[in-house]
Amino acid sequence: xxxxxxxxxxxxxxxxxxxxxxxxxxxxxxxxxxxxxxxxxxxxxxxxxxxxxxxxxxxxxxxxxxxxxxxxxxxxxxxxxxxxxxxxxxxxxxxxxxxxxxxxxxxxxxxxxxxxxxxxxxxxxxxxxxxxxxxxxxxxxxxxxxxxxxxxxxxxxxxxxxxxxxxxxxxxxxxxxxxxxxxxxxxxxxxxxxxxxxxxxxxxxxxxxxxxxxxxxxxxxxxxxxxxxxxxxxxxxxxxxxxxxxxxxxxxxxxxxxxxxxxxxxxxxxxxxxxxxxxxxxxxxxxxxxxxxxxxxxxxxxxxxxxxxxxxxxxxxxxxxxxxxxxxxxxxxxxxxxxxxxxxxxxxxxxxxxxxxxxxxxxxxxxxxxxxxxxxxxxxxxxxxxxxxxxxxxxxxxxxxxxxxxxxxxxxxxxxxxxxxxxxxxxxxxxxxxxxxxxxxxxxxxxxxxxxxxxxxxxxxxxxxxxxxxxxxxxxxxxxxxxxxxxxxxxxxxxxxxxxxxxxxx
Numbered sequence: 338x339x340x341x342x343x344x345x346x347x348x349x350x351x352x353x354x355x356x357x358x359x360x361x362x363x364x365x366x367x368x369x370x371x372x373x374x375x376x377x378x379x380x381x382x383x384x385x386x387x388x389x390x391x392x393x394x395x396x397x398x399x400x401x402x403x404x405x406x407x408x409x410x411x412x413x414x415x416x417x418x419x420x421x422x423x424x425x426x427x428x429x430x431x432x433x434x435x436x437x438x439x440x441x442x443x444x445x446x447x448x449x450x451x452x453x454x455x456x457x458x459x460x461x462x463x464x465x466x467x468x469x470x471x472x473x474x475x476x477x478x479x480x481x482x483x484x485x486x487x488x489x490x491x492x493x494x495x496x497x498x499x500x501x502x503x504x505x506x507x508x509x510x511x512x513x514x515x516x517x518x519x520x521x522x523x524x525x526x527x528x529x530x531x532x533x534x535x536x537x538x539x540x541x542x543x544x545x546x547x548x549x550x551x552x553x554x555x556x557x558x559x560x561x562x563x564x565x566x567x568x569x570x571x572x573x574x575x576x577x578x579x580x581x582x583x584x585x586x587x588x589x590x591x592x593x594x595x596x597x598x599x600x601x602x603x604x605x606x607x608x609x610x611x612x613x614x615x616x617x618x619x620x621x622x623x624x625x626x627x628x629x630x631x632x633x634x635x636x637x638x639x640x641x642x643x644x645x646x647x648x649x650x651x652x653x654x655x656x657x658x659x660x661x662x663x664x665x666x667x668x669x670x671x672x673x674x675x676x677x678x679x680x681x682x683x684x685x686x687x688x689x690x691x692x693x694x695x696x697x698x699x700x701x702x703x704x705x706x707x708x709x710x711x712x713x714x715x716x717x718x719x720x721x722x723x724x725x726x727x728x729x730x731x732x733x734x735x736x737x738x739x740x741x742x743x744x745x746x747x748x749x750x751x752x753x754x755x756x757x758x759x760x761x762x763x764x765x766x767x768x769x770x771x772x773x774x775x776x777x778x779x780x781x782x783x784x785x786x787x788x789x790x791x792x793x794x795x796x797x798x799x800x801x802x803x804x805x806x807x808x809x810x811x812x813x814x815x816x817x818x819x820x821x822x823x824x825x826x827x828x829x830x831x832x833x834x835x836x837x838x839x840x841x842x843x
Contacts, residue, residue: 417459422451429454435469436461491718495679498658498672503716505655506699513697513740532799535784538842539797539806542828545841547811548584551575555831557599557818563607564822567829568617569837570597576619576629581827582839590629592636593621598648599818604656606631615673618659620647626661640671642678649691654698664688668703670715684711684720693734702743704731710745712757724755726762733776737783737800744786746773752788754803764803768796775819787828789816795830809840 423429426447430440432454441450458465520528551571559568566587567579576590576597590600598620606616615637617629624643627636646664653660662668668689670680685705692703700721704710710724710731724731729748736743741757752773756763769790777787778800785806789795795809795816814833821828828840 413456413459417455420455420458422455422458424451426450433457435473436465492679494672494675494677498670498679499716499718501657502698506695506697506716509654509697510699510740517739532784536799536806539785541842542797542807542809542840543842544809544811544838545827546582546584546839547836548579548838549835550577550579550831550837551835554814554817554833554835555837556597558820558829558831558837559599559601559818560820560822560827560829561602561607562604562823564824564827565607566602567820567837567839568600568602569831570600570619570818571835572596574621576600576617578631579837581822582841584839588631588634590617590619590634590636592627592629593619593625594623596622598622598646599650601650601652603652604654610656618650618652620650620661622646622648624663626650626659642669646688648688651692651694653694654696660692660694660701662689662692662703664706666705668692668701670701680718682713682718684713685709687730690730690732691734693736695736696738696740700736702734702736704734704745706730708747710734710743710755712743722755722757722760724753724762726753726765727751729772732772732774735776735778737778738780739783742778742783742800744776744778746776746788746790748772750790752776752786752798754786754800766798766803768798769794771815774815774817777819777821779821779825780823781825787819787821789819789830791815793832795819795828797828809838811838812836 429447429451433440433450436457438457445453550569551573553571553573555569555571557570560566560581561568565581567581568576569579570576574593574595574597576593578587578590579585580587600617600619603610603616603618610616612631614630615628616631618626619629620626624645624647626640626643626647628638628640630637640659640661643661643663644665647661648664649662651660657672657674659671659673660668661671666685666688667681667683669678669682671677672679685703685707687706689703689705692701694701699714699716701713701715702710703713708727708729708731711720712722712724713719714721724745727745727747727749731745731747733746734743742763743755743757744752745755746752750767750769750771750773752766752768754763754766755761766788768788769792771791773788773790775789779785784800786798786800786803787795788798793810793812793814793816796805797807797809798804799806809828809830812830812832812834816830816832818831819829826841829837830840831837
């Protein structure tokens with residue numbers, strides 16, 4: 338070992354600076370910045386570094402947005418804790434439904450549902466539920482107001498007609514009630530014997546005459562007031578008058594260009610009216626309504642106003658007014674004295690198919706495709722009875738001569754008899770196996786009911802009792818129209834097989 342190796346290692350002296358190092362540090366940082374900027378410039382020139390055109394992102398603003406979101410979430414949780422929510426699960430579901438939220442989620446319990454409602458209310462505000470309920474109540478109130486009956490001011494002619502109808506109907510009602518009281522005074526045994534005799538004669542009904550009426554289906558038939566003529570309407574557009582009971586053709590009425598829905602005699606036609614007076618009215622699917630007399634084969638007048646199909650026409654017992662039903666969801670009343678429409682009555686939600694007037698002349702009954710029937714008071718304009726019970730369309734309505742029964746025939750294959758005094762369905766007659774197209778009471782006393790249907794038959798039912806007395810079978814097609822002569826001796830049926838038949842008791 339040398340002397341140099343044995344010598345002790347030299348001690349490194351530390352340099353001590355006195356004073357501030359700020360200037361030295363600034364110089365060092367400045368030098369580093371220059372070297373860095375020179376390197377960045379070199380990288381840019383070499384194409385290795387791309388610098389955007391001044392787009393910057395303020396970190397402080399981003400941090401402030403996050404802070405605001407956190408504060409908003411904290412505030413929502415604070416408001417949610419202060420919102421009072423019902424513990425009744427049904428009320429919670431109702432509240433969620435009112436706010437447009439699903440009332441339940443998969444795997445959600447009542448407590449979770451309650452918290453969800455609370456969180457929703459914390460966002461939309463606790464008053465949103467009250468507002469939605471107020472909106473629902475307001476909508477319901479407006480809907481109820483829309484469903485209420487409203488009235489329009491009518492013309493002076495309508496007011497005069499209503500007063501005239503009241504003066505006309507009240508004496509007739511009094512006479513009808515007096516006749517009913519006199520009938521009640523007859524002994525029960527006598528009434529029973531008369532009813533049995535009538536039922537026996539009805540069971541002996543047979544086909545008296547069958548006549549080919551046209552080359553298209555015969556849609557309607559109607560006896561004249563004197564029971565000496567029968568009017569038929571056809572889908573060919575022709576209406577024909579036939580003598581009764583020999584069924585010989587009297588006259589062909591030409592005027593319609595499409596299917597004729599019905600043709601009816603005026604109540605005084607052939608009795609007190611002249612041959613040149615208006616004696617018949619008919620309607621067709623093109624909306625036309627025509628008036629006829631007994632002298633000409635062309636219409637004497639046209640009634641214009643309907644734009645859609647007119648299915649039925651009916652004369653008021655006075656012969657002054659004519660009712661028409663249309664598929665524009667309304668029916669109309671025409672005054673022939675002033676020669677204008679005095680009433681355009683709405684009320685059905687679908688087309689109105691049939692109309693019939695009360696024997697007193699005070700009421701009108703309508704049946705529509707909405708399966709409802711309505712009874713209107715012509716003296717006030719009110720709907721006094723609402724006939725609800727049929728499952729399908731009502732195709733025929735008819736008042737009984739007793740004044741308080743009304744029959745309706747429907748597409749649900751049944752005939753319903755309604756009691757107007759207590760406004761209820763008295764009896765449902767399971768009449769046929771297909772659509773019931775026509776119903777008629779006996780015009781003299783109403784002791785039997787006649788129904789026609791699309792099962793190719795017509796049936797006679799006792800009244801009261803509603804037992805089947807006779808099935809009138811013989812048509813090869815649908816029975817589209819039925820009628821009973823005013824004297825009660827003949828029954829007429831018209832059919833899709835282009836024929837009409839007369840039925841008479843032996």
